Structure formats: structure tokens, C-alpha cells
Amino acid sequence: MDIQTPPPGGGTQCNQIGMLLERIKKIETLNNELKNENATLKLQNENLKKSLTKYTNETSSSPSKSTFVAETDEEELEKETNWLLKKKKSRESKKRKADSSPDVTLKSPIPDGTAEDKTDTKVSHRPPPIIISENFNQPLMRSLINADVKKSYTLKLTGPSSCKINLSDSSDYRILTRKLNESKIPWYSYEDKQSRDIRVMVKDLHHSCEPESIVTDLQKQGFKVTKVLNKLQYKTKNPLNMFIVCFESTENIKKIYEIKHILNSVVKLEPIKPSNLVPQCKSCQAFGHTRNYCCKPPRCVKCAGNHTTLSCTKPAELPPKCCNCNQNHPANYRGCEVAKQLQKIKNATEKNKEHNQQPKRLSTTASTAPQKEVTNVSQQSGKPSFASITKGTNQVQQHMSANQTNSNATGDITGNFSLILNKLNKLEEQNKLTHERLTKLERQQSESKAQK
Helix, strand or coil, X not given: CCCCCCCCCXXXXXXXXXXXXXXXXXXXXXHHHHHHHHHHHHHHHHHHHHHHXXXXXXXXXXXXXXXXXXXXHHHHHHHXXXXXXXXXXXXXXXXXXXXXXXXXXXXXXXXXXXXCCCCCCCCXXXXXXEEECCCCCHHHHHHHHHHXXXXXXXXXXXXXXXXXXXXXXXXXHHHHHHHHHHCCCCCEXXXXXXXXXXXXXXXXXXXXXXXXXXXXXXHHCCCCXXXXXXXXCCCCCCEEEEEEEEECCCCCXXXXXXXXXXXXXXXXXXXXXXXXXXCECCCCCCECCCHHHECCCCCCCCCCCCCCCCCCCCCCCCCCCCCCCCCCCCCCCXXXXXXXXXXXHHXXXXXXXXXXXXXXXXXXXXXXXXXXXHHHHHHHCCCCCXXXXXXXXXXXXXXXXXXXXXXXXXXXXXXXXXXXXXXXXXXXXXHHHHHHHXXXXXXXXXXXXXXX
């Protein structure tokens, strides 16, 4: 029999067909599995729908509860997060109610026979003290104060015939000052810090500007101005391009310092620097207060008489007389012995205040120990040797840290150390460059020898 030989390449085709059949079988099995899973999911979905319908029927029967069936995932998510939004809104509404609610005042129990005050109680600041510097009589003063002063007060002796009266109410302060003027008792006081004007220095404004025009311009800007004064030079009394502007105490300080233009000119506002001199009254020539709050009899600057300086008839040929030290100089002379002593006392008190405000430095033994070592090294040799520096940068850094503790004694040494370190770094870089050049030259020489 003739045996038919398969065509060339027929075996490879059979293998490929077999592989394709196996793949088709696998795909069919996977398809069947997916169909089964789909059927099970459909059954589960139907069961869930049935349970939902039962739940909705139960909740609809009860009138207090309401149901919501979400058709999409977004609606279901909105339902889940809705309670958070409601909670946030309720908190905000509570805050608004608290902010808008009126102030609640706790009422103390009122005893029988007393009526409740319906008027709002305002916080009253204490007025400045009243100083009686001459002929103080305590029984007479107590009887005068107790006659009209309603609230509490205190008396403090400041000398053999002087006293300081501290009141707790501004109305009592006005009543007592009126009574002292009526009874012709000399006294003086100070400016009330709570009701005094806000004074500001305005710079870069020409001295030819009239104070009235400055007031009207600031009033147009919405500010309440009480006074405007042109600043004069101390010795020559020539007008400067600076003005002292006084605003009412009720004005906002931040808004005042935001002023940039006055009379169409760019200005700069600065706080007035306080004077270090002891204040002197221009009426009674005494120290420690000013004439605006002085009710003592006047004294002359020239002749120390009991009259004002304007009404003095002393001729210019006669020497002046001081009413504070009885020497031949005017009463406003700052070289007066009384003025010098008071100025020393004021400077000492200011220094004590500054010293108390500064933080105290603790002196420890650890901080003092390295200082002694450094001073000994610096005494033995003015500068460290070059060999000690080249041993390593750690020793230099230790010297640097030790020298920083003694800033006054070893400031020059630290500067020298830093200069030496910089020089050493530069020398190291130069050494590296020279070493590289030498290596290159050696290679070139070796190559030239090999070629020869």
C-alpha cells in the first residue's frame, strides 16, 4: 500500500488548532461561571428589594417616622451626611444667639427697704491725687472732706506741713477742689490719665500752615481735634516744620497714626518723646507739677515776689532772686541746687525701674571656669601659636567658644582666630591645586620619555 506522507508543515498547524480549542473551552467555562454569579446576584437583589418594601410598609404605618428610598448612590450619600450638616447648623445658630443675646448681669439679693437701681453701673476710674503743700491741718481737712465727700478717701503725709489726698470718685474730686478754692487753701494736682488728650507730633508739615486750617482739614477727615501748636527750636525759638496736634481721648489711636496727608502734604506722625527733666510750674515756680493744675499763689521768676512775672516791676539792673534757693539767679534756672537735687532723685528712680524691668542673669561656676583659662592663655602669649592652630579645627573651635564668653577681654583674639582659619582654608585649596599640577607634569614627562 502506498503510504501518504503529510504535507510539509502540517504538524505545526494541528498543534495550533489544538491550542485554540483549549482556549475556547476555558472561555466557555469562565462564561458559565459568570452567568451563575450573575444569577445569584439577581436573587440577592430581589431579596433586598423585598426586605426594603417590608421596611417601608412598616415605617409608613407609623405616623412619627418618615422614610426615604434612594434611587441613586448620590442620594444615599446625601442622606447619610445630612445629619452632620444639621448638627453644624445648630451649633452656628447657638453661637449667633449667644453673640446677639444681651449682657446678663447677676443680681445680688437686695435687703429690705432698698430699691433696685435700674441704671447701668459704669466703671469709674480713680481721679488724680490732690496735694496740699502748705499749712496742712488734719482735723480741719477731715471736717471739710467729710461734709460733702460721699465715698471713701485716704490721707497720706508727705512732709511736716504737706499731705496727699486720694479720692475714689471723680464727682468727689470736683466737689473737694471747689471747696478748697472757696476756703483759699493752696493745692495742686495732676492731669487725669483717663481723660487727657492724645498728643501726636506731625512732621514734614511747613511752619507757614495755620493751626486753624490744620484743625479744619482733620475735622473733614473725621477726627476731633482740640489744639494745634507749632514746634519751636529750643534756643533760637525759630519755627520748625513740626506741629503738636491734640486729639480727644475718645479717638482711635490706630486710625490717628494711619493719617498720611494733611493739607495735601505728605506727613509723618510720631508719638511725642517724654522729657527727662523735672517739671516746673510757671505760676508758683515749684517743681513736680505744671501751672494748668496749680491753685497756689503765684511767685515771680525774677524777684521771688508774691505776684506774677508779667506784673513784676524789678529793674533790669538789679540781680534776680530765686524763690527756691534764695540765690542770685532766676527761678527757672536749671543750675539751681534744688533743681539739681530733684533731677538726681528722678534719674536714680528711673534707673531703678529700668534695672527691675531687665531680666536677671544667673552667674554659674561653669560659665566662669573657662573664662579664667582663657585669660591665663592670653596673658602668657598674646596670640596662639601657628602649630597649635594647625593641629586641628576642633581645638580652634574650642578656643573660639571659650573666647565668646569673654566679649570684652578676648574680642580681638576671636577675630584673629577667624582670620587665621580663613587663611588656612585658602592655603589648603592652593596646596590641592599645586598637587594636581605636579601630577599632570609628572604624567607628561613620563609620556614623553616613553615616546622617545
